Amino acid sequence: xxxGGASVASLWTEVNRCGQNxxxxxxxxxxxxxxxxxxxxxxxxxxxIVCLTQNGSFKEALNVMNTHSKVLACRVFVSQLYRxxxxxxxxxxxxxLIRNSQDEYEEERKTNLAAVLAAMSQCFxxxxxxxxxxxxxxxxxxxxxxxxxxxxxxxxxxxxxxxxQQAEELCRVSLAxxxxxTEEDIESELAVIHSQMAYVMxxxxxxxEALQLYNQVIKLKPSDVGLLAVTxxxxxxxxxxxxxxxxxxxxxxxxxxxxxxxxxxxxxxAIDLNxxxxxxxxNQADQCRKLSSNLQSQNxxxxxxxxxxxxxxxxxxxxxxxIELLQEFSDQHPERASGIxxxxxxxxxxxxxxxxxxxxxxxxxxxxxHEEDIDGAIDVFKxxxxxxxxxxxxxxxxxxxxxEAANFxxxxxxxxEAISDLEQLWKQNTNDIHTLxxxxxxxxxxxxxxxxxxxxxxPSADAxxxxxxxxELENSHGATNVRKKAAKVPGENLPKEQGQVDxxxxxxxxxxxxxxxxDPKATPDPERWLTMRERSYYRGKKKGKKKEQIGKGxxxxxxxxxAELDASKTASSPPNSPRPGSASGSSSAPAGGSSNxxxxxxQKPAASGATRKKVPQKKKKGGKGGW
Numbered sequence: 320x321x322x323g324g325a326s327v328a329s330l331w332t333e334v335n336r337c338g339q340n341x342x343x344x345x346x347x348x349x350x351x352x353x354x355x356x357x358x359x360x361x362x363x364x365x366x367x368i369v370c371l372t373q374n375g376s377f378k379e380a381l382n383v384m385n386t387h388s389k390v391l392a393c394r395v396f397v398s399q400l401y402r403x404x405x406x407x408x409x410x411x412x413x414x415x416l417i418r419n420s421q422d423e424y425e426e427e428r429k430t431n432l433a434a435v436l437a438a439m440s441q442c443f444x445x446x447x448x449x450x451x452x453x454x455x456x457x458x459x460x461x462x463x464x465x466x467x468x469x470x471x472x473x474x475x476x477x478x479x480x481x482x483x484q485q486a487e488e489l490c491r492v493s494l495a496x497x498x499x500x501t502e503e504d505i506e507s508e509l510a511v512i513h514s515q516m517a518y519v520m521x522x523x524x525x526x527x528e529a530l531q532l533y534n535q536v537i538k539l540k541p542s543d544v545g546l547l548a549v550t551x552x553x554x555x556x557x558x559x560x561x562x563x564x565x566x567x568x569x570x571x572x573x574x575x576x577x578x579x580x581x582x583x584x585x586x587x588x589a590i591d592l593n594x595x596x597x598x599x600x601x602n603q604a605d606q607c608r609k610l611s612s613n614l615q616s617q618n619x620x621x622x623x624x625x626x627x628x629x630x631x632x633x634x635x636x637x638x639x640x641x642i643e644l645l646q647e648f649s650d651q652h653p654e655r656a657s658g659i660x661x662x663x664x665x666x667x668x669x670x671x672x673x674x675x676x677x678x679x680x681x682x683x684x685x686x687x688x689h690e691e692d693i694d695g696a697i698d699v700f701k702x703x704x705x706x707x708x709x710x711x712x713x714x715x716x717x718x719x720x721x722x723e724a725a726n727f728x729x730x731x732x733x734x735x736e737a738i739s740d741l742e743q744l745w746k747q748n749t750n751d752i753h754t755l756x757x758x759x760x761x762x763x764x765x766x767x768x769x770x771x772x773x774x775x776x777x778p779s780a781d782a783x784x785x786x787x788x789x790x791e792l793e794n795s796h797g798a799t800n801v802r803k804k805a806a807k808v809p810g811e812n813l814p815k816e817q818g819q820v821d822x823x824x825x826x827x828x829x830x831x832x833x834x835x836x837x838d839p840k841a842t843p844d845p846e847r848w849l850t851m852r853e854r855s856y857y858r859g860k861k862k863g864k865k866k867e868q869i870g871k872g873x874x875x876x877x878x879x880x881x882a883e884l885d886a887s888k889t890a891s892s893p894p895n896s897p898r899p900g901s902a903s904g905s906s907s908a909p910a911g912g913s914s915n916x917x918x919x920x921x922q923k924p925a926a927s928g929a930t931r932k933k934v935p936q937k938k939k940k941g942g943k944g945g946w
Contacts, residue, residue, distance in 0.1 A: 327356055334366060343370040359390050377580040404583065406439045429455050433465035440472030441585070457482070460489035464512060471519065473763065474732070480519045484843065487512050510541045513848055514550050526557050532848065533557075537572075545581025548573040552590050560600040570597060588618065595627050599634070607631050622648065622655050629662060642666050656719060658726070661685055680720070684727065693731050700724035718747060725757070734761035752778065 330349045337346035347370045353363045364387050371380035384391060400409040413432040417425070433455050457463040467482035490509055494500045517532035536550050551572035558566045573590045582590075595610035608631060614624035625648045632641040645663050649656040664681040680703045687696035704724060707717035725740035741758040745751060755776060762770035846854045 327353060338366070338370075341373075343373045346370050347374075359387070361390055364391060375577045375580070377577075404438070406435050410435045410439065426459070430459070430461045430465070433462050437465040437468035437472070438583070440469040457485065457489075460486040460493065460512075463489055464515070467515065471515075471522075473760070476519050476523055480516065483512055483516050483519065487516075487848075488843065507539055507541055509848075510536050510539050511543070511546055514546060514553075516848075517550075518553060521553060521557065530554065530557050531853070535848070535850075537569075543581070544572075544575040544578050548575060548578045548582065548590065549586065552593055555593050555597060563597065563601055566597055567601065570594060588614070592623055592627070595624070599627065599631050604631060604635065620652050620655070622652075622659060625659075626662065633666070638666050638670055642670075653715075654722075658723065693733070697724070697728065697733070697736070700727065713747070718744065729757060729761070735765050737761050738765070749776070 330353050333349040334346050334353070337343070337349065347367065350363050350367045350370065354360060354367070357363070364383060368380050368383055371377075371383065400406075400412065410432065413428060413435060417428050417432065420428070436455075455462055455466075457466055463482055463486035467479045467486060470476075470479035470482060487509055490512065491505060494505050494508065513532055514536045517529040517536070520526075520529035520532065533550050533554050537547070537554075541547060551569040554569050555566045570593075573594070579587060591610060591614055595607050595614065598604075598607040598610060608628065611624045611627040611631070615621070615628075618624065625644060629641040629644055632638070632644070642663060645659050645666075649659045649663075661681040661684065664679070665685055680699060683699045684696045687693070687699065700720065700723070704717070704720050707714065707720060711717050721740050721743055725737045725744065728734070728737035728740070738758065738761050741754055741761060745754045745758055748754070755773065759770045759773050759777075762773060846856075851857055
């Protein structure tokens with residue numbers, strides 16, 4: 320027994336040494352031997368999970384959690400909720416931990432709670448003042464970044480961009496005090512913030528500026544495969560059916576190993592939709608059909624995979640088959656029928672076939688949308704609804720028109736005008752959570768008290784059911800902070816149970832200081848993230864004038880508002896947001912919608928030899944390890 324004890328002690332010494340050197344593969348070998356002696360050693364299990372996570376072996380890490388769930392208990396509970404995208408439950412746990420804990424992990428817990436709120440904003444309304452209510456001020460750039468993600472999720476793009484600029488300044492100041500950190504290290508740390516800035520620019524229609532910033536992030540070659548995938552995906556959405564050669568190169572970045580563990584389900588679906596569209600643009604008909612069919616089987620109720628198949632059939636002049644496919648989907652999913660009829664109306668017009676009244680309405684709305692006459696399209700809806708209100712009040716056709724009118728107004732930012740339609744729909748069916756969420760989101764911009772009152776009707780986390788495949792878990796949105804804490808040699812005090820979830824200890828920072836000769840009241844240079852040569856006021860070093868260089872790559876045409884329903888022009892998909900939030904938008908869904916993006920300080924797989932060097936960590940007093 321004495322020999323065995325001495326052997327285990329030496330193994331722990333090896334684990335501690337490897338952990339501090341970042342050699343997680345060798346640390347795993349020593350931990351395997353320790354667990355062979357005692358398979359329920361909690362500290363060894365915890366260290367093994369951290370090592371597997373650092374190496375990017377997320378599936379194996381989750382298998383260890385599930386196998387030893389009774390032993391690990393609360394140590395992995397929050398992490399599992401987060402990866403399962405059960406954000407409401409995760410928020411409750413983090414809130415309770417923050418209120419009842421006082422230790423050095425407080426800042427990390429607040430950062431992770433902010434990431435949860437940012438992720439929730441992609442699905443449900445989240446008021447930004449909730450950050451202050453929960454004691455989450457913008458004191459660090461991670462917290463500031465997550466606040467920006469929440470603002471993006473609520474459509475407050477100008478405010479979100481300002482927050483991202485604030486996060487950039489805080490990040491620069493926090494790293495400026497470290498003499499070992501180079502400018503390249505700082506730019507790498509800022510990559511996720513810059514990618515999110517570009518996403519906001521893209522949503523605002525500033526595609527040329529967004530494309531420049533996206534390409535700047537790609538050139539840095541960050542080690543985070545999730546960030547690269549989202550950025551590349553968003554470049555593809557800007558290219559559309561132009562510059563397909565560049566898109567074919569960028570799509571390779573979305574296929575990197577481990578991407579499926581770094582992004583949310585919504586982001587992965589957006590990337591797959593864009594792959595199908597790119598296959599269609601490059602005349603790979605079989606590949607397009609294969610990808611869109613797989614997407615449809617995974618999401619039977621989503622119309623976009625069907626619309627891509629229809630667009631491909633239209634390119635092949637098979638309009639009759641396209642109409643049949645649309646009709647089948649409309650019959651199987653009547654709640655989506657109104658949107659599908661927009662496409663059917665256009666195909667009937669192409670064929671010269673007679674249409675019913677609802678298809679005529681759809682065709683008129685489509686044409687007004689193409690002309691960017693949104694008021695004209697809304698007037699068509701208004702007249703049609705008034706007709707059905709007098710002739711067939713409360714009928715399926717009447718409610719379908721109200722639903723389509725509300726969705727149309729929301730799509731074009733007319734939330735205030737959509738309120739009356741949404742109220743009418745919700746009164747018809749108070750169990751319709753989707754309509755309620757839309758109504759709350761609309762009211763949040765004009766009457767926050769009313770929005771908060773309506774939010775009481777949302778179901779609790781306990782009332783919601785989740786069908787999750789543990790083998791297909793994705794990483795979370797937002798700027799998570801994962802603490803790396805070294806295993807301790809037997810004889811030392813074991814770490815506390817709270818805060819043990821795979822959260823890495825964040826480097827302590829000195830109080831932020833502005834650079835010398837800096838005027839805090841001066842407006843920051845808006846072109847500071849561009850290289851000097853790319854700035855508008857750069858005049859060069861040599862005498863004489865040179866021809867201005869033409870930017871690489873075409874920007875692509877700006878699609879019309881209803882491009883995703885225009886079968887003649889094929890489907891178009893929005894960008895994806897780095898987590899958490901999304902620049903996947905609706906059609907290719909950010910990977911969003913905003914935000915859910917790969918946040919700063921999120922846990923990253925071990926970098927290869929070709930990747931940039933890591934930002935050096937400062938040594939801490941007391942000789943504590945960094946698990």
